[in-house]
Amino acid sequence: GAVVSQHPSRVICKSGTSVKIECRSLDFQATTMFWYRQFPKKSLMLMATSNEGSKATYEQGVEKDKFLINHASLTLSTLTVTSAHPEDSSFYICSARDPSRTSGEQFFGPGTRLTVL
């Protein structure tokens, strides 16, 4: 149980285009999902907390107009990188909390590698 999927696993796009990444909780309902960015050999940096049915909460320094987050259902959150530039190239990871569990952990998706040419 507690499986999180991400799609796509890899995406290459041209500078100036927008890219959408999906994060799905497959066997539980996630009222809260999290989006992280990870640079090579670095730790995960939390970008935003996605709450179902309400606006996302962005971490300091993250441009909300550039990284659009939508959490329209209890099993799906999307991250759209708008007008992508080469500096947006990174590994993006989502995670979700299962509110029915008291164990407190987050379950992670396999990540999406974004390359902007």
Add this chain to the structure above:
Amino acid sequence: AQTVTQSQPEMSVQEAETVTLSCTYDTSESDYYLFWYKQPPSRQMILVIRQEAYKQQNATENRFSVNFQKAAKSFSLKISDSQLGDAAMYFCAYRSRSTGTASKLTFGTGTRLQVTL
């Protein structure tokens, strides 16, 4: 704000030997969770072990155990009988037991573990 510190960027251990990864954290809260996550080359984040702060007993999961020292704010991971598959990046993480945005994880910078023959 909470902080998590991993002072060992890299560690190496021989197969079948034991290794301990260090983690310290800073918080003013009394009730929280601590986690160790493993990130192998596939980059999928995998939960290794969790500890609830109100539990005095150290958590164990097969070859993995922790030494949780609440007063010292220390949470080290011991891997016994190391295997080649244990080679990965290990992240220590903290989570408040509160709900809402406080449920986000705070990660350390990671320790890269090499396992040699």
